[in-house]
Amino acid sequence: MVTESAHEFETQDLLLNVGPQHPSTHGVFRMVMQVDGEVVRDIIPYIGYLHRGAEKLCETMDYRQGIGFMDRTEYLAAFNAELSYVMAVEKLAELEVPDRAQWIRMILVELNRLASHLMFMGAFGIDVGVFGTPFIYAWREREAIIDLFEEISGDRMMYAYFRPGGLAWDVPTNFVARTREVLTAVNQGIADFDGLLTKNEIFVARTQGIGYVSAADAIDFGMSGPSIRASGVPLDVRREEPYLKYDEIKWDVITEQDGDVYARYLCRLGEMRESVKIVQQCLERLQPGAIMPEKMPRMLRTPPGEVYIRTEAPRGEFGVYLVSKGGNRPYRLKVRSACLSNLQALKHMSVGQYVADAIIVLGSIDIVLSEVDR
C-alpha cells in the first residue's frame, strides 16, 4: 500500500502482519499494522481464527449440555460464562435457586475473576517487556485458585459445575477453610504485583498516556468492564442490575479517570482487591442448605419465550440471549461478548502511536479470542 507522504523523499509505509502466531496477540488474534518507521498509521484487525460455532452447537444440545460450550467460550473465566447461561435458562424455566447455591456461585465467580485478572497481570507484564517475572508470579497465585476449582469441580479449566437451578453437587466440607487459605495467598500476590509494577518508572513511562479513550468514546464503542471503568464510567452490571446476592454485601465499583493503559491496569488491580473482599463476605454468609430446587424435572424443558441475561465477567458484560420455542434445547443462543466490543476500540486507541504501544494497548484490553470468535 503506497500512501502520500509529506517527507522529502518518497517513502512507503510498511505493512506489518502481527499474528495469528505472535507472542503478544493473546491467542489467535491477527492485525495488520501500517507502520511508518515505528509509528502505527492504521490497524486492520482480523478475527475468526478460533471460530467453532459454539452458539450454533448449543442449539443441537439440551440445556445441560450447553454448559460445556460456555466453559469453552470464555476459558479464562468459565464460571462467569456458565453463570450467564444458567441464569438465562433459570429465568426462562422459572426456577428458584436456593440461597446456598447462590452464595457458592458468587464465591466461585469472584474467585474466577481473580484468576482471570491474575492472568491479565501476567500477560500484560510480558507485553510491556518484563521477562517472565510477573507471569510466573501471577501463575503461582492463579494456580492456588485453579487447584481449589479442581477440588470442587474436578476440572482445572472447563468446570461445568453450575447447573440450571443450582450446582452439580455440593462443595467439599473443607471449602471455607481452603478458600480462606487461597485468599491469603492471593492477597500476597496482589501486594507483590503492586510492588513489582505499579510504581516501576519504566512501567509508568510505558503505560501512562498511552491508548487513551475518553468516556464518551468508550460508551460509543460499547466497551464494558474494567476497560470502560478506567475511562471514568462507573458501569458495572453487578451494581446496575444486581444478580445473585451482590446487593446484600458491601463492595465498591472501581473507576479510574484517565482512560489510558495505566488506568486500565490500576482498575484491574483495584478490582482484584474488591473481589477478595466480596469473597470474604460471602464466606461469612454461607449457610448449609440445599443446592438444587426440590422439584427439578429429570429433563429440563422451557416454555417458549426469549430472555437476555447479562453478568459482569472479568472482561466486561457477558450476555446470553436465549430464545426458546419449547422443548429441551434452545432455539437460538447468542452470546454478547465483552471482548468483541472492547476490541472495536483498538484502532482508535493505537493509531498514531508506536508499534510497541499498539502491543500493550492490545494487552490492556485483555481479550480472550475464544470469546471474540466463539
Next chain:
Amino acid sequence: MPEGLFGLNPWLDGLIRLLLIVGLMTVVAMGLIYIERKVLGRFHARVGPQRTGPFGLLQSVADALKLIGKEDLRPRNADPWTFEFGPYLVFIPIFMGFVVQPFMADFNVRVLDLGILYFVAVSSVSIVGWVMAGWGSDNRYAMIGGMRAAAQAISYELPFVLSLLAVSMLSGTLNINEIVLAQWQVPNIVWQPLAFVIFFIAALAELNRPPFDIPVGESEVVGGPFVEYSGIRWSMFFLGEYASLFIMSILISAVFLGGYVWPFGQELGIGFQLLLTVIKASLLIFLIIWVRASVPRLRIDQLMGYAWKILVPLALVQILVNGFVLVYDLPMPILTVVGLGGIALLSWLTERAIRKPRAARASAIALQSEAAS
C-alpha cells in the same frame, strides 16, 4: 610486549593464548546461559533447569547439542550472503574484543597501548552483523529489529565511549592493563561514580539487555533479527550475546572496579588475581540479570531520548570536571562529590523525563491520532 607465559616465540605464544581464550569463552558463555537461567528462575519463584545432570548443570550442553542437530534453514527470499554471514559478523567482533580483556597481570592475548580504543572500535562492528541479519532475512520483524539495533547502537556508543574516556583521562592511558594497575589503591568507581552509572546503562544498551532489549523485543518484534535463524546460526547469536555479556562485565570490572588488583597489597598470585576478576565480574553479571528480571522494556523513542538528552550531556559534564580537576591539580575527592551530585541529577532528570504530566501526553496523543485518521 611483556615476556609470555608460553614459550618464547611470540607468534606461538599468541596462538596458544588465542585458542585457550576462544575455548574458555565458549565454555564461559555456556556457563553463563546456565547461570542466567538458574538465577532468573529464582527471581521468578521457580527452580530453573534441574533435570540435566547434577543441578541441571548440563542444560547448556544439551541445548548446544540440540541446536547443532537442528536444520540450518534459510528462507527462500532471504539474501544468501547477508543472511549467512550476519551471525559471523556478530560473533567474530565479540571474540576479537576479548583480545584486550585483562584477567590477570599477564594473561591477555595482547596488551595494546590503545586497548580501549581497540575494544570500542571492534565491538561496534558487530552491529553491522545485526543489520545484515535483519536486512538479509527478508522478514519485516527482522528488518525493524535490525534498524532498531542500529539506531540504538549509534545512540549508546556515545555515552559508552565518553564515560570510558573520563576514566582514561584519570589514568592518563588507553591501555586497559595500565588502567587496572593505576587502581591498586582506589578503584575508579570511587572517583567516577557518575561515569560508572552512565557506563553501566550504556553497557546494558550495547548488550541489548533489558530494559534496552528493544531490537529483540520478544513481545513486539519476536526476536528481531534472529527471527528467521535456526540451528547453529541462531546459537551463534546466542553464544555471542552471552560472550559479550561476559566481556562487558570483565571490562566494567577492569575499568571501574579495579579488575585484578585490590587495595590490600600489590603482590598477588595469578590464581588470586583471576579470582578477583571473576568475583567482580560475577557481581556485575548478577546485577545485569537482576535488572532483567525486574524492569519492563523501554520504547524506542524513550530509549533514544534518554541517551541523547540525559546520558550524553552528563558524560560530557563528567569529562569537563575531570579536565578541571586534572589541569588545576584540585583534590580528587571533588570528583567523588561531583559524581554523586551527577547521579542525583541523573535520577532527577530520569524521573522528570518519565513522569511528564500525563494529561498533556494523552491529549497530544489524541491530537496525533486525530491527525492520522
